[in-house]
Structures are given as C-alpha cells and as structure tokens.
Amino acid sequence: MAFITLNQQHFYHNLNQIALKTGSIEKIAVVLKDNAYGHGIQEMAALSQAYGIKHAVVKNYEEAQKIKACFETVLALGGEPHADDVCSFALNSMEQIKKAPQDVRIELKVDTGMHRNGIMLEELHEALETIKQRNLRLVGVMTHYRSADVLSSELFWQQKRFEVVKKTVKEAGFLNVRFHSHNSATLFRSRSFDEDLVRAGIGIYGYNELPGIYGKIELKPVLSLYAKRVATRVLEAGERVGYGGDFEVPQKMTVSTYDLGYGDGWPRADSADPYVTGEGMPLLGRVSMDFVSLACGKEEVCIMDDAQKAAKHFGTISYEMTTALSADIPRRVV
Numbered sequence: 001m002a003f004i005t006l007n008q009q010h011f012y013h014n015l016n017q018i019a020l021k022t023g024s025i026e027k028i029a030v031v032l033k034d035n036a037y038g039h040g041i042q043e044m045a046a047l048s049q050a051y052g053i054k055h056a057v058v059k060n061y062e063e064a065q066k067i068k069a070c071f072e073t074v075l076a077l078g079g080e081p082h083a084d085d086v087c088s089f090a091l092n093s094m095e096q097i098k099k100a101p102q103d104v105r106i107e108l109k110v111d112t113g114m115h116r117n118g119i120m121l122e123e124l125h126e127a128l129e130t131i132k133q134r135n136l137r138l139v140g141v142m143t144h145y146r147s148a149d150v151l152s153s154e155l156f157w158q159q160k161r162f163e164v165v166k167k168t169v170k171e172a173g174f175l176n177v178r179f180h181s182h183n184s185a186t187l188f189r190s191r192s193f194d195e196d197l198v199r200a201g202i203g204i205y206g207y208n209e210l211p212g213i214y215g216k217i218e219l220k221p222v223l224s225l226y227a228k229r230v231a232t233r234v235l236e237a238g239e240r241v242g243y244g245g246d247f248e249v250p251q252k253m254t255v256s257t258y259d260l261g262y263g264d265g266w267p268r269a270d271s272a273d274p275y276v277t278g279e280g281m282p283l284l285g286r287v288s289m290d291f292v293s294l295a296c297g298k299e300e301v302c303i304m305d306d307a308q309k310a311a312k313h314f315g316t317i318s319y320e321m322t323t324a325l326s327a328d329i330p331r332r333v334v
C-alpha cells in the first residue's frame with residue numbers, strides 16, 4: 001500500500017517561523033480543514049497539540065468532532081452550528097444569524113471584498129443588532145482576503161475595511177470577541193501582527209505560494225508520498241508499457257509497477273509530459289487507477305516530497321496536490 005510520511009521536525013520548524021511572526025504560539029490557529037489539506041487530520045491535530053497549539057480551524061462539525069479533544073477552541077468554517085463548549089461556527093449570512101440556535105458559539109464572517117461568503121459590510125449594523133436581540137454568543141469576528149498571495153496593493157484596502165469592522169463591533173459593545181483575518185500569505189507579508197489569531201493553513205504544511213519578492217520565510221514540506229513495488233519485469237527495446245502503450249522502452253530496462261494511481265488522488269495528467277518523482281525518475285506511460293510504472297526495482301519509492309514542485313508540473317497549487325490525496329492512504333509520523 002502507498003503511504004504518507006509526516007515530518008514532525010519540518011512541521012515544528014514551520015510553526016516556529018509562524019510564531020516568530022505572530023509573537024506567540026497562543027495566537028496560532030492551525031487550519032486542519034479537508035483532512036488537514038490531505039495530510040491526515042488526526043495526526044496533524046496530535047502533533048499540533050504536542051507543540052502547544054491551542055486553536056484549530058476545520059471545515060464543519062464532523063471534522064471538529066475528530067480533533068476537538070486536542071484544542072481549547074475549534075472554529076468550523078461551515079456546516080450546521082451546534083452547541084458545544086469547544087467549537088464555534090462561522091456564520092456567513094443574515095439568514096444564518098436569524099436562525100442560529102441560541103446556545104451556539106458564533107463567529108461572524110464579514111465580506112470585506114472577496115465576495116464569496118460572509119455578511120456584506122452594509123449588513124453589519126443589522127447583524128450586530130440581531131445578535132444582541134437574539135442573545136447569541138458572539139465569540140469572534142473574521143474576514144478573508146482575496147489577493148493576499150498576489151503581487152499588488154489590493155490587500156490593503158480590504159484590511160482597511162476590516163479595521164472599520166473592528167471599530168464598529170467594539171462600539172456596539174461586544175468586548176470579548178476575537179478578531180482574525182490573516183491566512184498564511186497575509187501573515188508572511190505583514191511586518192507587524194496585531195490581531196488575536198492567525199488562521200495558518202498552507203504555511204504550516206511547508207509551502208509558501210507568495211511570489212518570491214515577498215520576503216524569504218523558509219518553510220519545509222511536511223508530507224512525503226511513497227509507493228510500494230507490486231511487480232517487476234525486464235523489457236526489451238521497442239516493448240510498450242501501460243494503457244495505450246504510451247511509453248516505448250528505448251533499450252533493455254527493468255520496469256516495476258508501484259501501488260499509487262489516480263484512485264488515490266494522484267493526477268492522471270498527460271503521459272506525454274511525465275511527472276518526475278522526488279528521486280528523479282519519470283513516470284512511464286499512463287497513470288492507471290491504482291498503479292504507476294517506473295524504471296526501477298526498489299521496494300519503495302518516494303513519489304513526491306515537495307507538493308509545490310509537483311504542483312508546478314501539473315499546473316496547479318500545492319493545496320490541490322495534497323488535499324486530493326485519499327484519506328485511506330496510511331499516514332505515519334517520522
């Protein structure tokens with residue numbers, strides 16, 4: 001079976017880099033949504049807890065249940081809100097505010113320009129009034145930036161809008177509220193950090209998708225993906241490998257199949273432009289549902305040890321490479 005290793009030292013190195021920016025471990029919320037970006041939510045939660053992280057962010061209550069024992073607070077970005085001592089829920093619309101059960105802990109998401117979700121700025125007063133009237137437990141106010149990882153000044157007008165939101169919330173009398181707006185890219189770009197929490201996702205896993213011009217935060221990939229040998233044969237020049245026979249053997253070579261395929265979340269992509277593994281071997285021919293072929297006889301091969309590099313090859317981003325990996329692949333901390 002293919003397997004994933006999670007490098008504890010690299011993870012803690014990344015958290016150290018982030019703590020240098022926030023000034024404190026207490027201000028880091030690790031974003032563990034979507035199975036911890038494919039890394040394995042339980043494994044990453046346990047490692048975070050051992051490091052001393054107190055806060056986490058997940059996709060919904062179902063994910064929160066798996067890890068809430070490791071943290072003081074867990075914010076669910078979506079899904080149905082539930083009354084819970086540890087979990088809070090982002091509310092994204094007036095509709096949700098009007099029908100949220102009264103005993104749930106809520107964090108108000110404000111749309112400062114991304115126009116994906118959150119209440120509109122014009123709705124802020126109404127939202128705060130409704131929260132007061134309904135006696136909801138507002139514990140946080142948040143926003144998300146659309147262009148933090150783009151080379152432009154776009155980020156700044158959105159940040160200005162969030163400053164206005166903060167002021168409005170405080171003036172409305174909400175005092176025990178945490179404010180947060182930074183993802184990894186925003187944190188890496190900012191010179192000073194003065195909010196209560198950073199929602200750090202991709203950075204904790206070891207990737208920085210910011211253009212090079214924005215400083216040099218050194219991060220180390222946490223995840224490596226391995227596959228195991230299934231069968232080996234020696235092929236003569238002219239023989240062909242895999243579906244469609246896309247790969248033609250140039251000279252006598254040892255070819256093995258390894259147990260990773262698009263069924264495990266590895267991209268099938270284009271056999272004419274083969275991916276080259278972390279060990280420098282090109283995949284031979286087409287990727288099957290459960291197998292790839294390599295000119296190699298080793299028992300185990302490292303397919304990927306840097307998702308950002310792989311992402312460049314496939315025309316995507318590190319987030320998609322790791323998140324696509326099946327939750328059924330065994331994960332092991334090293």
Ligand SMILES: *Cc1c(COP(=O)(O)O)cnc(C)c1O
Pocket residue numbers: 031033077144182183184185199200201202203
């Ligand atoms: C996914 C997500 C994050 C984390 O973003 P990164 O770019 O991975 O650091 C932060 N906030 C929200 C609302 C998110 O959905």
